[in-house]
């Protein structure tokens with residue numbers, strides 16, 4: 001029998017064990033493969049105290065030195081990228097090739113990008129002519145940043161918080177998802193090897209309501225960056241609001257693809273299959289409602305379904321696997337529950353119900369086929385709620401005005417894809433879609449120089465807008481009368 005991985009907290013530059021542990025499951029086999037610290041207030045207090053003590057020195061460390069250290073972190077990850085990809089796949093269930101080609105490159109890019117961006121930051125200034133005064137802004141680090149991240153892109157999203165926070169001179173206490181803690185714990189080895197000063201990066205593991213909440217409500221944590229579900233965010237807002245903390249919330253989505261008759265058929269077909277099902281459909285930016293204009297609709301549905309049926313589901317270690325396992329037994333049941341709702345409502349399950357043929361070693365893993373649903377009504381829960389799995393609905397539309405109204409008729413506003421070759425329609429419709437990002441004739445092309453965030457219940461704040469360093473610093477205006 002394989003011995004279990006035992007994860008420890010990373011506090012003040014040291015690996016520290018705890019009294020209690022919880023199980024972490026390998027989604028591909030359904031077996032417990034690791035023990036995770038069940039941290040609470042005690043551990044969070046220790047981490048926050050370490051981060052608080054390290055803050056004055058780190059905040060005054062020359063920016064070039066901070067930048068060099070972050071570049072070293074990226075280089076050390078690069079030397080171990082295969083190991084990280086395999087570990088992340090085991091933690092989360094995604095195919096190893098996906099982690100290797102997307103998550104780990106992005107992990108390195110996050111450190112490199114923010115390490116260099118911070119060197120080029122220029123403050124704003126304005127000269128007031130009639131009164132002869134000059135105004136300029138300065139940016140100061142905020143203090144101890146509390147960073148809470150989800151399981152679906154474990155290292156990609158954790159580093160999207162840690163990197164900009166430390167680049168700006170903050171110290172951090174991070175609480176990764178209890179479901180994918182092993183990858184974050186391994187990353188601490190890199191922080192230690194790179195020579196990150198003790199207390200600058202601390203990682204505490206445990207469940208949300210205990211470890212997570214102790215962190216976000218801690219009086220010595222003035223900044224909270226949260227990525228996760230909309231329901232959890234409501235609680236975090238309640239906890240942070242009385243303390244006037246700075247907080248940013250990156251939340252769920254119900255992302256539409258809007259496909260006009262004149263779209264490049266092959267491109268929009270293959271990209272929309274990818275945007276619906278890659279990472280088992282467990283990306284906040286995945287497509288889950290596909291609106292296709294009437295003339296293209298029959299051909300699109302036929303090809304979409306036949307191509308989806310060809311996608312391979314199975315062992316994440318296999319290079320040919322397109323979709324691995326979903327994160328947990330409970331999540332699999334929740335996602336399948338939406339397919340049951342569709343059936344009860346009389347919608348058509350165009351594909352996805354076929355038996356899976358899994359090898360013996362993974363038969364207890366959390367797998368399902370990519371599922372395509374048609375004949376769904378706009379007011380169905382399938383068209384309104386975030387499913388966060390490999391289930392997508394395809395519906396027809398007639399006019400531009402109609403599809404904008406229907407695409408916007410949800411509580412979420414994270415992202416949309418738009419497919420048309422008509423340039424003026426592309427700009428016109430993009431402006432009308434109530435989402436933080438519109439990808440026109442593409443999907444998931446992310447430029448770290450641009451803001452990222454959601455509208456409505458998809459979140460608030462834009463921590464990705466690093467250009468102005470707004471979120472991870474306190475910005476002050478100084479006005480001097482000449």
Ligand code: NAD
Pocket residue numbers: 148149150151152153157175176177178206207208209211212213214216227228229230232233235236250251252253283284386388414454458459
């Ligand atoms: P979740 O809200 O259940 O958990 C997210 C994190 O919050 C975890 O680390 C969890 O332990 C912690 N947490 C839970 N309760 C807490 C509390 N009371 N106080 C503090 N922390 C608490 O979300 P999840 O299931 O891990 O992730 C999936 C969700 O994340 C989906 O809704 C998805 O759309 C969203 N997401 C959004 C983005 C984005 O950038 N907008 C990116 C990825 C995922």
